[in-house]
Amino acid sequence: MSAALALRRGGFDGAIAIVDSDPREPYERPPLSKTLLSNHASLLKPIVDPATYREEGIDLLGGLGVCGLDSGAHRVLLDDGTALDADRVLLATGVAARDLNLVSGPRPNVLRLRTADDAGALATWLARGGPLVIVGGGFIGLELAAEARRAGIDTTVVEMAPLPLYGPAGPAIGQLVRELHEANGVRFHLSTTVAAMNSTHTSREVHEVVLNDGTRLPAAVVVVGVGVIPRDELARSAGVATDGGIVVDEYGRTENPWLWAAGDVASQPHPHLQTRGRIEHWDVALRHGEAVGLSMAGQLTALDAPPYFWSDQYDQTLQSFGRSRPGDTFVLRRDATPARFLGFWLRDSQVAAVMGLDCPREVRAGKQLIESGVTITANELADPDTDLRAISRRGALAKPRTEISQGISGQPADRHAGSPRST
C-alpha cells in the first residue's frame, strides 16, 4: 500500500493493481498478537481507509494468488488462470510463519500467527482456556503470552536460547523481560526445545508437548512462533537472485529491471545493517515500500533512517531504533527494572542502537544520538541523569541528520509515545 501511494505521489498516473491471496481488504498485522483476546473489535484494522483505493485509482484484487511471472512477456500469472500485463512488478510478498514439522498431518490446536484467519482460529481455541504452550520466546510469542495471561490463561513459553529475546536484545534485556513475564505468571522452559507433540488416539488434537530435556507439558493449545521464511518463491522461479530474501539494491531494484521488491521479503543493503539483509519491522515495511514506490515512479529514493520497531507486552511498550552488531558494547542505564529500562549499543564510542521499555522520550533521544554520530561514554549512557538530548545536539552541529521524507506516517516514536497500546 505504501509503495502504491508513493507511486501516485511520485507522479505515476498509470494503472496500479494490488494482488493479494488474502481475501480481506489489507489489514494491519501488529494488532493480531496484541489484541486478539482483549480487544477483538479492533483486530482487523484496515491499512488505509477503504475509500483510498477509489480515490487513488488502485485496483485491489483480493483472494487471488500470483502463481508465476513471465519476464519475457511481462505478464503476471494468477491462480484463477488469468494474467495481468505489467510494465513493472513490485514483489511485496512478505514472509510466512515457520513450522516445527514435528507432527505429520494437521493438528487443529497447533497454530501459528501471521494472518487474520490465524488470529481468529487462535482466539476461538483460547476461548476454551489453557493450558497454552508457546514455542518461541520472540516478539510474537511474548506478546501472545502477555495477552493470554491478561485473560487468565495458564501459559508456558519454551525457548531454545537461554533467555527470551536473547537474539535481538541480548542477555541483560532478555533477563529483565523474563522477570517481567514471570511476575505476570508466565513459566519459561529455556535452553530447550520441543522433541514431540503427543495427541490422543481418538482425536488429532495435541494434549502434551514433550521437551528435549524430557519435561512433559500438558497443552490445550500450542502456538508455534519460531520465526519466518521469506516468500521469495516467485523471484526464484523468475531467476532473480535470492539470499534468504529477494536481493535488491538501495532503491528496491532486483537484477531484472522488470522486478522490484520491498518490505519483509526484500534483502536490502540498509546502511544500519552489517551486511545486506531483511528487516521484519512494520515501520521499515512502510518506509521501504514508500521509498521503493517513489523510486519506481522515477524519483530514486533510498531508505537510510535507523530501523524502528515496537512491541506491546502487558501495559508496557518496548521500542528500539538502530541495529546492534557483534562486538558492540551494551550499556544498561543504572535505573533499570523489569517494568522500565533503557539500553544502548555503543560502537566506536557512538550509539548504534537503543532499546527501551516504557521510555519513549529517552528512546527518541537515543535515535537522535544515533543520527548525530556524537561520541559518548558508557558511563554517561549508564547515568540516568545524563541529558541525552543536550549531547545529541552537540553532535548535530558536527554532522547533518540523515532522514528520509516523513512519508505517509509521522515519526514512529512520537506515534507510540504516551499511548503504549496504540499500533
Ligand SMILES: Cc1cc2nc3c(=O)[nH]c(=O)nc-3n(C[C@H](O)[C@H](O)[C@H](O)COP(=O)(O)OP(=O)(O)OC[C@H]3O[C@@H](n4cnc5c(N)ncnc54)[C@H](O)[C@@H]3O)c2cc1C
Ligand atoms: C502477529 C504480528 C505482529 C506484529 N507486530 C509487530 C510490531 O509490533 N512491531 C513491528 O515493527 N512489526 C510487527 N510485525 C511485523 C509487521 O507486521 C511486518 O513487518 C509487515 O507486515 C511487513 O509488511 P509486508 O508488506 O512486507 O509483508 P506482509 O504484511 O506479510 O504482506 C505480504 C502480503 O503478500 C501476500 N502474498 C504473498 N505471496 C503472495 C502471492 N504469491 N500472491 C498473492 N499474494 C501474496 C500475503 O497474503 C500478504 O498479504 C508483526 C507481524 C505479525 C505477523
